[in-house]
Amino acid sequence: MITVILLIALVFFVYEVANNQAQVRRSTEALNAMLEEEKRLEIDNGQFKRYIEGDNLGDYLDRQARNMGYADPQERIFYVNPAN
Numbered sequence: 001m002i003t004v005i006l007l008i009a010l011v012f013f014v015y016e017v018a019n020n021q022a023q024v025r026r027s028t029e030a031l032n033a034m035l036e037e038e039k040r041l042e043i044d045n046g047q048f049k050r051y052i053e054g055d056n057l058g059d060y061l062d063r064q065a066r067n068m069g070y071a072d073p074q075e076r077i078f079y080v081n082p083a084n
Helices: 002-053 055-067
Strands: none
Touching: 002 055
16 A cells, blocks of 8 residues: 555656656746847847937938838828839
């Protein structure tokens, strides 16, 4: 009887250890993905800071507005569709 109880406890223990290792692996992968995203955002943030702190903020805003389809009241935007 004690042997059966010990065997069940051992199986449960091995299952829990394997489950915990899988959880740690998933958490580590998620953390690594977040760290990569943080690096990318820091690079983007540095670029935005250069635009804001430099003299080319107006140029940057104009370029972003044009990318979104906006134009100054006195200008027109033409879209060229290349012929195949």
